[in-house]
Each structure stands twice: as structure tokens, then as C-alpha cells.
Amino acid sequence: MTGAALEVRGVSKRFGSLDVARNVQLSLEEGARCALIGPNGAGKTTLVNLISGRLAPTAGEIWMSGRNVTAMPEAARVKAGIGRTFQITNLFRRLTVEENLALAVAEQLGAAGRLWPDRRARASIDGRVAGMLAMLRLTDHAGRRVELLPYGVQRIVELALALALAPKILLLDEPAAGVPRADVGIIFEAIEQLPTSMAVLLIEHDIDVVFRFATRVVVLVAGEVLAEGSPREISEHPQVRALYLGDARHE
Amino acid sequence: MRTTRALDGLVLAGLAAFPMLAPGSLDLGARMAILVLCAMSLDLLVGYCGLITLGHAAFFGAGAYAAGIFAVRASADPVAGLVVGGAAAALLGLLSGVVLLRSRRLTLIMLSLATVLIVQEAANRWGGVTGGADGLQGIAMSPLLGRFAFDLSGRVAYVYAATTLAFAFLMFRSLVDSRFGQSLVGIRENEARMHALGTPVGARLRTAFVISAALAGVAGALQAQVTEFVALNAVSVEFSGEILIMLILGGAGRRYGAFLGAPVYVFMQDYLAREDPANWYLWIGLMLLAIVFLAPGGLTAGVAAIARRIRGRRS
Ligand SMILES: Nc1ncnc2c1ncn2[C@@H]1O[C@H](COP(=O)(O)OP(=O)(O)O)[C@@H](O)[C@H]1O
Numbered sequence: 001m002t003g004a005a006l007e008v009r010g011v012s013k014r015f016g017s018l019d020v021a022r023n024v025q026l027s028l029e030e031g032a033r034c035a036l037i038g039p040n041g042a043g044k045t046t047l048v049n050l051i052s053g054r055l056a057p058t059a060g061e062i063w064m065s066g067r068n069v070t071a072m073p074e075a076a077r078v079k080a081g082i083g084r085t086f087q088i089t090n091l092f093r094r095l096t097v098e099e100n101l102a103l104a105v106a107e108q109l110g111a112a113g114r115l116w117p118d119r120r121a122r123a124s125i126d127g128r129v130a131g132m133l134a135m136l137r138l139t140d141h142a143g144r145r146v147e148l149l150p151y152g153v154q155r156i157v158e159l160a161l162a163l164a165l166a167p168k169i170l171l172l173d174e175p176a177a178g179v180p181r182a183d184v185g186i187i188f189e190a191i192e193q194l195p196t197s198m199a200v201l202l203i204e205h206d207i208d209v210v211f212r213f214a215t216r217v218v219v220l221v222a223g224e225v226l227a228e229g230s231p232r233e234i235s236e237h238p239q240v241r242a243l244y245l246g247d248a249r250h251e
Numbered sequence: 252m253r254t255t256r257a258l259d260g261l262v263l264a265g266l267a268a269f270p271m272l273a274p275g276s277l278d279l280g281a282r283m284a285i286l287v288l289c290a291m292s293l294d295l296l297v298g299y300c301g302l303i304t305l306g307h308a309a310f311f312g313a314g315a316y317a318a319g320i321f322a323v324r325a326s327a328d329p330v331a332g333l334v335v336g337g338a339a340a341a342l343l344g345l346l347s348g349v350v351l352l353r354s355r356r357l358t359l360i361m362l363s364l365a366t367v368l369i370v371q372e373a374a375n376r377w378g379g380v381t382g383g384a385d386g387l388q389g390i391a392m393s394p395l396l397g398r399f400a401f402d403l404s405g406r407v408a409y410v411y412a413a414t415t416l417a418f419a420f421l422m423f424r425s426l427v428d429s430r431f432g433q434s435l436v437g438i439r440e441n442e443a444r445m446h447a448l449g450t451p452v453g454a455r456l457r458t459a460f461v462i463s464a465a466l467a468g469v470a471g472a473l474q475a476q477v478t479e480f481v482a483l484n485a486v487s488v489e490f491s492g493e494i495l496i497m498l499i500l501g502g503a504g505r506r507y508g509a510f511l512g513a514p515v516y517v518f519m520q521d522y523l524a525r526e527d528p529a530n531w532y533l534w535i536g537l538m539l540l541a542i543v544f545l546a547p548g549g550l551t552a553g554v555a556a557i558a559r560r561i562r563g564r565r566s
């Protein structure tokens with residue numbers, strides 16, 4: 001049988017004496033729109049790192065479409081269909097926006113290992129890059145070095161890199177953090193237009209955005225899943241209200 | 252893009268024109284071509300992958316010894332020896348790469364140093380075959396392609412070395428212009444992010460390592476054949492350092508760095524060794540300092556900056 005697109009089975013992670021993930025269960029069906037919320041330091045980013053293969057769990061397993069990928073290296077998991085963004089922008093700063101995207105697109109098309117220039121591959125890479133740039137309104141920045149761009153635009157490039165991989169499962173770690181209000185729309189528009197077959201896990205602090213986007217919400221507190229359910233269930237969950245929503249509303 | 256193509260052409264034209272421009276310095280020309288090739292091969296690692304190594308002489312030396320021993324014991328055909336030298340270095344690159352590429356930065360530098368020392372000690376110990384400290388003697392190359400005997404003027408040697416360099420440059424150029432080359436740059440710029448793009452980083456670097464080693468081995472083979480001698484210092488830490496200096500002088504990761512750095516280094520070395528033999532290393536050191544502080548991208552970057560200014564003034 002092929003199970004859910006992504007399944008986190010009883011995953012725990014310790015940093016020294018700190019339990020950052022405790023027996024976390026999480027499952028994303030194909031096309032899921034799931035939000036992961038929780039206070040700072042709850043372990044959300046760590047969970048993304050565990051799923052993407054950047055970190056190895058202390059206990060538990062990660063499964064993708066019925067396949068145990070716990071021992072699979074990060075790059076292989078990307079090839080298997082996991083894409084992610086980084087909460088703190090993680091780009092090729094000295095390369096141009098276009099070059100950044102071409103790295104991802106070439107890898108996704110399987111052309112990145114080609115040892116000689118290949119016109120046809122180049123044309124298809126350039127085409128895909130141009131499409132991504134247009135979709136995210138980055139065309140005007142295409143030839144500029146990433147480090148020279150405003151942080152808000154860098155965040156959009158960060159999202160673009162993950163989308164360029166055309167993942168089956170997309171993990172978005174606070175994609176709009178640090179983006180000026182005026183540009184936030186570009187990011188959430190792009191997220192709303194993601195293919196319906198793609199399973200998306202969104203970490204986001206803006207509760208309105210979360211409730212608009214997600215059909216399911218997981219609340220993580222101190223490394224543990226405190227609650228899970230539909231946005232309505234979560235908004236009515238007393239502990240969540242007390243612990244998280246109350247705080248967030250006051251921010 | 253167009254400038255790049257024009258400069259590539261200029262490099263090849265320069266190699267072809269050298270015998271006309273400096274007919275009395277063909278020996279020097281061959282020596283420079285060999286060093287350019289070696290520095291260019293190192294550029295793949297240092298300039299494109301961002302891997303600093305002090306072990307490149309291990310590959311150069313492996314190629315030199317393999318080609319030299321092959322000439323003495325099997326066949327004196329130059330082209331066959333070139334292939335043997337390149338293959339031997341590639342094999343060493345493959346084996347050492349598996350170990351070395353697990354580390355980065357200082358650890359990598361230390362391991363690469365160790366590689367040179369091990370290969371050097373092997374050459375020293377295995378004196379029956381390599382000639383040990385006396386060097387490998389008794390190489391007598393047969394005519395190139397069975398027709399062109401290596402002459403005293405060094406013309407054949409130059410044409411041979413320069414042609415090999417030209418082919419190697421064409422290969423280097425297509426490599427750095429390829430998606431593979433670009434992914435090496437990605438690894439250099441942000442290795443961690445490359446993993447998150449699905450890049451098999453280790454495999455890419457190992458491939459680059461083997462190609463770089465093979466080219467260095469070809470350079471070593473050329474040296475063994477052209478000088479008909481292999482000295483133990485072909486596999487020395489000192490020579491490793493010199494190649495790195497040539498590359499940094501010329502500009503790493505800038506396509507033409509080796510073509511500027513190696514000749515300038517050799518000129519300086521020859522000139523200073525004549526004018527101020529006691530202090531020439533001091534001068535080389537000062538020149539390096541000047542480059543690092545005044546033109547951090549090496550001579551290539553310096554020349555490019557000047558060209559931009561001139562063009563800016565004109566328009
Ligand atoms: N590499 C690490 N080593 C030690 N502690 C870490 C490491 N990464 C994260 N932590 C700790 O784990 C906890 C959870 O961090 P994180 O996953 O970034 O939370 P969130 O994304 O929910 O804000 C924090 O207390 C953080 O300090």
C-alpha cells in the first residue's frame with residue numbers, strides 16, 4: 001500500500017538535555033493544506049529539519065508514500081519529492097536571482113550534472129526560470145545579485161527556490177517572516193496558487209492567514225503536538241486559545 | 252558572453268603565436284604551458300568548488316612518475332604516456348577524493364598535505380622503479396606521433412605542450428560553462444543549500460576532483476616527457492604551494508587565472524633569481540601581499556577592472 005504523502009511517526013529529537021521534538025505524529029495526505037503553529041522555540045523549524053533530512057531524529061521514523069526515508073540523506077529526499085524553504089533566508093548570495101533559480105531548476109530537470117554546455121537543456125532551464133520569475137514578479141530583479149536585494153525580495157527568492165523543485169511535499173517555514181506588508185501578498189498569492197496535488201505544510205504566525213489557508217492545523221508546544229484539527233476545532237480548543245491564540249492576538 | 256568568447260580565442264591565438272613572438276624561448280614556453288595546465292586544473296578545485304588544497308603536486312607527480320616509468324619500461328610514445336599519466340593521477344584522485352572530500356577547510360588542507368607527503372615518500376622508498384632521491388632517469392621519448400622528434404630548440408616540445416594545454420583549456424572551458432560547473436559554483440557559494448536542492452554534493456565534488464587530478468597528471472606527464480626526467484620535488488609540498496600561488500596571483504575561479512598567474516610567476520622567478528637571488532622568495536611574498544590587498548581577485552580581476560575603466564571612459 002502507499003500511505004500518506006508524508007508521515008511523521010513518533011519522531012523525537014534531543015539536543016543535549018533539551019527535548020525539541022517529543023513523539024511527534026503528523027501525516028499529510030496528497031494535496032493537504034496543513035498549518036503548523038506554535039510559540040517561538042516550540043520546535044517547528046526543527047520538525048521541518050527532521051522531515052527534510054537535515055537533522056536525524058533521535059527516535060521515530062519519517063515515511064513518504066509508504067516508504068521509510070528515515071535513513072535517506074537530505075538530497076535524496078529532495079529527489080523523492082520534499083521541498084522546503086528556510087525561515088532565515090538561505091540563498092546563493094553572490095549569485096544573481098536568475099542563477100539561483102537555475103541551480104534549482106537544473107537539478108529538478110536532472111540536467112545539473114551535465115559536464116558540457118547543452119543548448120537544449122539550457123533553453124528549457126531558461127524557460128522555466130523565466131516562468132518562475134514572472135510568477136513571483138521577480139523579473140525586474142533577475143540579473144541582480146541576491147545580496148544586493150531588499151530582504152523582502154530575498155524572501156520571495158527563497159520561496160522561488162523551493163517551488164522551482166516542483167516538490168510533491170512542500171514545507172514552508174515562515175515564508176513571510178521579515179517581508180514588508182506590501183510584498184506579503186505576492187508570497188501568499190503564490191502559495192494559494194500551488195498545484196492542488198502538492199501537500200503543503202505551512203508554518204505561519206498570522207492566524208488569519210493560517211485559517212484562510214489551512215484545512216488542518218497542528219499546534220506544537222514544547223516539542224509536543226498539543227492539538228490537531230480543523231481551523232474551527234483549533235480556534236475553539238481551550239488550551240490552544242489560552243496558550244497560543246491569546247498571545248498571538250495581542251502581538 | 253561575447254567578451255568571454257573573444258578572450259577564449261585570444262588565449263588560443265596566444266598559444267599558437269608564441270613561437271613566432273619568442274622563437275628563442277620555446278623551452279620556457281613549454282615550461283609555462285605545463286604550469287598553466289597544472290594551475291588551471293587546480294582552479295577547478297580552488298576557484299570553482301571552493302576547496303583549498305595544498306596537495307595538487309601529488310597528482311602532478313603521480314602523472315609525471317607514471318608517464319616517466321611508462322616511457323622507461325613500456326613505451327616511449329609521448330601520447331600514450333600522456334594518457335597513462337592522466338589515468339594514474341585520476342585514479343589517485345578517485346581514491347584520495349573519497350577520503351579527503353569528507354573534510355573541508357583546514358582539515359582538508361592538512362589531509363591534502365598528507366597526501367603529498369605519502370606520495371612523495373612512496374616515490375622515495377620505491378627507488379628501484381622511481382629512481383628515488385636521484386630522480387627518474389633514462390627517459391628517452393620517441394618522436395611525437397612517430398614523426399616529430401623532440402629537438403634541442405624545444406619547438407616540438409612547445410607545440411606538444413601548448414597543443415595539450417589548448418585541448419585541456421577547451422575541456423576546462425566547457426566544464427565551467429556547463430551546468431555541472433555551475434553546480435560546483437553553487438556548492439562553493441552555499442554547500443548546505445545545495446543539499447536542500449537535491450544536489451548530490453559529494454558525487455559532484457568527487458567528479459571534479461578526479462577531472463582536476465587527471466589534468467594535473469597530464470601536466471606532470473608532459474613535464475616528465477619534455478624534460479626526460481622526474482625529480483622527487485615534482486611531488487612536494489613546496490611545489491603544491493607554488494601552484495596555489497600562481498593561481499591566486501592570476502585569480503582563482505576566473506577562467507583565465509592560470510594563464511596570467513603561471514607566466515607572471517615564472518617571469519618573476521627567473522628575473523628575481525637573476526637580479527636578487529638571495530631574496531627572491533621575499534619579493535614573491537611581497538607581490539602576493541600586494542595582490543591580496545590591491546586586487547583580491549588576482550591579476551585577472553585587476554585587468555578586468557582596468558578594462559572596465561577604459562571602456563567606461565570611452566563611452
Ligand atoms: N542545532 C541546535 N542545537 C541545540 N538547540 C537547538 C538547535 N536548533 C534548535 N535548538 C533549540 O530547539 C528549540 C526549538 O527551536 P526551533 O525548532 O527553531 O523552534 P521554532 O521554529 O518553533 O521557533 C529552541 O529552544 C532552540 O533553541
Ligand SMILES: [Mg+2]
Nearest residue numbers: 044045046087
Ligand atoms: Mg522556527
